[in-house]
Amino acid sequence: MPRQDLPVTSYALLGLLTFGDELTGYELKQRADMTLRFYWVAPAMSQVYSELRRLTEHGLVARRGEGRGTTYRITEGGRRDLAHWMRETPVGFPVLKHPVALRLLLGHVVDPDDTLAMLLGHLDALAEEVSALREVRESLRGADQNGGVFRHPALVADWGLEYLEAERSIVAELVRRVEAGE
Amino acid sequence: MPRQDLPVTSYALLGLLTFGDELTGYELKQRADMTLRFYWVAPAMSQVYSELRRLTEHGLVARRGEGRGTTYRITEGGRRDLAHWMRETPVGFPVLKHPVALRLLLGHVVDPDDTLAMLLGHLDALAEEVSALREVRESLRGADQNGGVFRHPALVADWGLEYLEAERSIVAELVRRVEAGE
DNA sequence: TGTAGCATGTAAGCCGTTACATGATTGA
DNA sequence: TCAATCATGTAACGGCTTACATGCTACA
Structure with a gap:
């Protein structure tokens, strides 16, 4: 209880x-x-x-x-x-607060160049986040074996890295589409 | 101002x-x-x-x-x-509150079966979210051309769909890894 | 000697939710 | 006529942040 x-x-x-x-x-x-x-x-x-x-x-x-x-x-x-x-207890669905997506939604309010600059800035921020998480992941090496204490943290870190890579790829594609639409 | x-x-x-x-x-x-x-x-x-x-x-x-x-x-x-x-104003980096990732991190506290069940449940929830978003995306068809009012909302919806697909793929892989580690 | 990091809190206040209250309209 | 949905709020409260306060320790 x-x-x-x-x-x-x-x-x-x-x-x-x-x-x-x-x-x-x-x-x-x-x-x-x-x-x-x-x-x-x-x-x-x-x-x-x-x-x-x-x-x-x-x-x-x-x-x-x-x-x-x-x-x-x-x-x-x-x-x-x-x-x-x-x-x-119920797990609940993830909640994402994504200011870049929010501003892209309202792209018609500003110049396409502003939107483009924002997306490119986000790509930079993503790269930084990746390297921070990559460091964390590396620090777990050795204790991430099956029985290891940090096996689950390592799984989650791998998840995060793949997640960030997916985001990078999606945003890069969005950059192309926004450029094409100008 | x-x-x-x-x-x-x-x-x-x-x-x-x-x-x-x-x-x-x-x-x-x-x-x-x-x-x-x-x-x-x-x-x-x-x-x-x-x-x-x-x-x-x-x-x-x-x-x-x-x-x-x-x-x-x-x-x-x-x-x-x-x-x-x-x-x-500064855009800021996305904030993700992901209860599934949080619980996976703490997987060593419960049985592997519990973790597995949670991940499978998440895959179901993802499928529902996809179909909800897909409906939204469809409702924009016609007004999502380059000059259209809903061009940007359509871009964001496409982003969301790709995002969810990436998550599905990552979680499916995690299921395999957790199964393998038991 | 001074600054950056270590270390521990209190107080005020905003954002956002849940619970509560109220009533009109629509359709089975 | 009953229930669901439409429609508009108020009040209480919890979570979390920012600002503020305090002092130690290591090191350049």
Whole structure:
């Protein structure tokens, strides 16, 4: 039985504590920036701390120490609730907030050149994102074997890389179509 | 000079009023559900009304009528501010909230069968999303020529369809990898 | 010695959702 | 006549961000 219904981000952060170590709030934020941010959110520092407080109050997480250097680890109850949440609650469909697509939709409001410049800028941004994710993926090498702790993070990182490549290819094609339509 | 900095969703709704017609709040919500929802958000009914009120107060939208059947149209100032927003404000990178990827990341917490079932469920959900978007795309046929009003919406719909197909293909591959790893 | 990163929070406020309330119109 | 849909809001609240505050540690 789960104690409480928490927002997904709570479970996401809780989940980042299931990889065998215990972290400070600051380190947890770093881990979120390396993983969650690609397909969930990069919560603000202040939110990481407030979520940790809530998770602690609910007994899903235990704190060790006081003040600077305090670390947090997941409890047995936390592990149980997390597994329950993963198995029993509806998954929901992905939500995409895509400002480039939004502005392309409204392309008739500006010059075609503006739209084109925006799409090209997006291609640059995509390239940067790819190299950031590629670094993350590389950092998992060695622990991504079948039994390895980071097998699933590696699967997700591969997913992300393919996803970004698909986006790049689609946007490149859109550039051609917009150029052709001018 | 733009009057005010508004949230993106405001401009998104404002943008839906640039297609040559004037709409009631209810109709605007329907249009958002058919277009915005695939790559931005489907704002709640109540938000559509409150955004329309705000846009009216800022003079970006003009209301015609009172009470039931009140319609809204974009003003000249609204058109100007929207174009300014599109050209001058930073676009920002897409934000993806992907509960399936999140749960795959934490796959080591549950049975492989649970993960597999989740991925298969996602493939079903994707198929439904594709057919919904395909209908939208079809409804644009005829007005999607180069000069047509719905050329850009059609471009975005095509983007969405390719995007969903890429996702389907990636998830299908993940299913194979998860099966193989059991 | 000064700056960048490490580290931990509080407070205010906006965006957006859910729940609630109300009533007209249409069609089975 | 009943239900579904059309239609328009208000109120409460939660999630999350930004801004602000504070101080330590490492290193150039």
